[in-house]
Amino acid sequence: MGENDEFILQMKDIDMFFPGVKALKKAKFNLKKGEIHSLMGENGAGKSTLVKVLTGVYHKTAGQVFYDGKQIEPQSPLQSQQIGISTVYQEVNLCGNLTVAENIYIGREPRGSFGQIDWHKMNSQAKELLKNELGLDLDVDKTLSFYPVAVQQMIAIARAIDTQCKILILDEPTSSLSDRETERLFAIMRKLKAQGISIIFISHFLEQIYTICDRITILRDGEYVGEYDIPHLERLQLISKMMGKEVNENQIESNVDKSVPKDEYIVETNNVVVDGKVKDLTMNIKKGEVVGFAGLLGSGRTEIADMLFGVTPINSGEIKVDGVSVKVKEPMDQMMNRIAFCPEDRKIAGIIGDLSVRENIILALQAKDGMFKHMPMSEQKALADKYIELLRIKVSDREQLIKNLSGGNQQKVIIARWLATKPNLLILDEPTRGIDVGTKSEIEALAVRLAKEEGMSVVFISGEMGEMVRTCSRILIIRDHEKLTELNGDEISTAHIMQAIAGDYHGSN
Ligand SMILES: Nc1ncnc2c1ncn2[C@@H]1O[C@H](COP(=O)(O)OP(=O)(O)OP(=O)(O)O)[C@@H](O)[C@H]1O
Numbered sequence: 001m002g003e004n005d006e007f008i009l010q011m012k013d014i015d016m017f018f019p020g021v022k023a024l025k026k027a028k029f030n031l032k033k034g035e036i037h038s039l040m041g042e043n044g045a046g047k048s049t050l051v052k053v054l055t056g057v058y059h060k061t062a063g064q065v066f067y068d069g070k071q072i073e074p075q076s077p078l079q080s081q082q083i084g085i086s087t088v089y090q091e092v093n094l095c096g097n098l099t100v101a102e103n104i105y106i107g108r109e110p111r112g113s114f115g116q117i118d119w120h121k122m123n124s125q126a127k128e129l130l131k132n133e134l135g136l137d138l139d140v141d142k143t144l145s146f147y148p149v150a151v152q153q154m155i156a157i158a159r160a161i162d163t164q165c166k167i168l169i170l171d172e173p174t175s176s177l178s179d180r181e182t183e184r185l186f187a188i189m190r191k192l193k194a195q196g197i198s199i200i201f202i203s204h205f206l207e208q209i210y211t212i213c214d215r216i217t218i219l220r221d222g223e224y225v226g227e228y229d230i231p232h233l234e235r236l237q238l239i240s241k242m243m244g245k246e247v248n249e250n251q252i253e254s255n256v257d258k259s260v261p262k263d264e265y266i267v268e269t270n271n272v273v274v275d276g277k278v279k280d281l282t283m284n285i286k287k288g289e290v291v292g293f294a295g296l297l298g299s300g301r302t303e304i305a306d307m308l309f310g311v312t313p314i315n316s317g318e319i320k321v322d323g324v325s326v327k328v329k330e331p332m333d334q335m336m337n338r339i340a341f342c343p344e345d346r347k348i349a350g351i352i353g354d355l356s357v358r359e360n361i362i363l364a365l366q367a368k369d370g371m372f373k374h375m376p377m378s379e380q381k382a383l384a385d386k387y388i389e390l391l392r393i394k395v396s397d398r399e400q401l402i403k404n405l406s407g408g409n410q411q412k413v414i415i416a417r418w419l420a421t422k423p424n425l426l427i428l429d430e431p432t433r434g435i436d437v438g439t440k441s442e443i444e445a446l447a448v449r450l451a452k453e454e455g456m457s458v459v460f461i462s463g464e465m466g467e468m469v470r471t472c473s474r475i476l477i478i479r480d481h482e483k484l485t486e487l488n489g490d491e492i493s494t495a496h497i498m499q500a501i502a503g504d505y506h507g508s509n
């Protein structure tokens, strides 16, 4: 029996063991009716695993689950959905080749009087749902893969909120959403909460946690640390509890030396045009600087990165690397020019799930050196170990399959892969999305250190202004696929970036 009416869910003494990994150790979790509850912990702490135990994706090794007054044995995601537990998983798990409407109604399609699927009704319902709840006007007859990841994420959310549920689980739903989309999601969450629905919200954005959540449960290394009312837990305390050590303000605010390096360029572009993607871009990247691209989602930040790396060839203009004009037809050309690109969309673009962490780390280096020049195993191992330590990648050992790592740790492996190529220019597109606060400041600090100490140039693209301010010594402001202006050194502040994006601040150039 559930012992307390106040709770819709109680999970007790949950163990979840994978071969060689104890992902959860006597973990517990108490969810009240009608509350928004955050599950916090570093990458690999066990948050997604706890959720998957609840929804029957994984079968727990030990422990009890009480739901709505009764003990349950979660069997499968479908069954958990049927009893009122609706989930948006960290990995978007919809079908790219089905239409948007099919994805929303799969398994519960509206039917006509003869039991046949009522396509017309399905499409119009889907369209309305997306419009009314999320303010999205989509062609629901297009395949899902037609839309960018952020939109796919919204579609997954639409699907989850459309089913009658008592618990809604959102595992990092906002990591690819813009501020406006996040606001909409929050409005929906508040509405559902008012209807008495309980929400489990997982996110690494502290701001969001403090804005939307009532309570918080902290996990560390698969163990329960405690549960707290949000107003009674200060941010620093929260971080200390997640990391298991005392932290002070300075550790979180990694500080950059704002002095701008001298005018030697690793990359220059002159009047570069990529049809529909980059408008007449003239800019440069200096040796040993961390330069940021700031702009709203869809402003063209990523398109410029794609152009620099040769993902999209240019239609006119000139790209110079190290002072020499280069022809760039494909990424391999730029890899040979010692440029590396860690793209935004790591789920799609980078991870080969069935390879080990070691193999994933040496992949880009291997591709660059040619598949025939085999790297000795001892060297591979040393390299993998070096980056596992440098980026604090949580693995049982270097031969673990990458698909079994937590989301945030997978991202770190991809960053390691590109660092291993020892590039002269490293382009990082949203490198800290989905990465916990502790590691996040380490990655920020790493970017700064690589630039200062090893003379590497880093392009840092992030939607988070604070992060740009902490890492960059120069920021290019991108809007409508062109460079509006740039901010240098001491001019860089969150306020100035925002004003510059709005067109109200023009910087010193
Ligand atoms: N299928 C699996 N096989 C083996 N180990 C796994 C598997 N799934 C998760 N793990 C391990 O369990 C631990 C917890 O992972 P989990 O995905 O729950 O972390 P998380 O808290 O969600 O992290 P993140 O913030 O990065 O998403 C990690 O050490 C991970 O490597």
Ligand SMILES: [Mg+2]
Pocket: 047, 048, 049, 090, 171, 406, 407, 408
């Ligand atoms: Mg996770």
